Amino acid sequence: MRKAGIVGLGAMGAGIAQTLRANGYEVHVCDLRPGVATAFAAQGGVACNNPAEVAAACAVVVSVVVNAAQTEAVLFGAGGAAAAMKPGSTFVMCSTVDPHWSAALEDRLGQAGIHYIDAPISGGAAKAASGQMTVMSSAKPQAYAQAGAVLDAMAGKVYRLGDRAGAGSKVKIINQLLAGVHIAAAAEAMALGLREGVALDALYEVITHSAGNSWMFENRMAHVLAGDYTPLSAVDIFVKDLGLVLDAARASKFPLPLASTAHQMFMQASSAGFANEDDSAVIKIFPGIELPKGKGKGKGKGKGKA
Structure with missing residues (x-):
């Protein structure tokens, strides 16, 4: 065998x-x-x-x-x-x-x-x-x-x-740039929907059938709807991965404004106590929103000042 x-x-x-x-x-x-x-x-x-x-x-x-x-x-x-x-x-x-x-x-x-x-x-x-x-x-x-x-x-x-060796890892960190930015953007959009009083189930349904959808929105915002932050990929994974992205770009003095912002969002979530929760927990950095409750660790209100 x-x-x-x-x-x-x-x-x-x-x-x-x-x-x-x-x-x-x-x-x-x-x-x-x-x-x-x-x-x-x-x-x-x-x-x-x-x-x-x-x-x-x-x-x-x-x-x-x-x-x-x-x-x-x-x-x-x-x-x-x-x-x-x-x-x-x-x-x-x-x-x-x-x-x-x-x-x-x-x-x-x-x-x-x-x-x-x-x-x-x-x-x-x-x-x-x-x-x-x-x-x-x-x-x-x-x-x-x-x-x-x-x-x-x-x-x-x-x-x-x-x-x-090395070419595979270069492609992977570029993939992680997109993945991290997409999760951060998805969380931002969902948080705005909450702040504006939009029904989250309806928002999720519309976005996942519209041009603004991404695989990360569809996958990760389902975790937010369920109130389940059981880590499949943790916040700190993207602290690490986006850090690798920025290190690579810094070496060649290449600007990455979106990746930099996303990295700061995951860093904020990590330092706020969500390091080992699912990476969708980056939504918890937004102030003044009430997140859906569920079985997952760390459910409840978004952290930060209203």
Whole structure:
């Protein structure tokens, strides 16, 4: 049976693991949270105690963690994958990171004979679980030769954007620029609707069938209507991702006025106590509005002075 390893069984990682299993792979998994890997393995697959165990069993290891620091820990921390990976094996990095950091990681792993694919992902938990997510990848041909089938098995769209690491991450942070700005704009529009006394259900229905709609409005403002801020993608994810966008632009002195404003909005939401809520909680920074109540964490009034 074909094997693949997954490190990190969060919303996206769990979906990828499920998709690979459904496509006939023996999936070896690990996660820092107790019981998560064993729960996955109970439905089929192999639970491992750390990334090194995953790497010892699989020639392709897919890392689905939050950021560069966590990826470093997956590879080079205690029980890390790098020391256990055989020469010629491939490490697939799915986090949103600085493109220059990703390019440097390719060189570092290459010195140990390990192939590397810069492969940030997009689409959300539902598309990851259904095998319909998008992979924005770049890698040397040798890496694709070994791990290309795994990428194709875990995603609906796999874009090959270059023959060196970094190109995939550049495209991903541009995607995140749009995603973050769209969420911030959607929250602003919904907040204005509340302030003006518009019925939110009606506003949502009209906008989602009109030219002003975006995927982020349709997806995230449904969370606001439900009053459910359970984090599928947290506020602090966009503090990080838009920070990466601005860092990249600053290096070339390129102006990004909309991304800068959106970043400040997520920063404000984070510092107001909503850091670990769903990113739609950025709407809570607007003053003098009464948000729909529901089962989610952090429901109630928008914060700030009226």
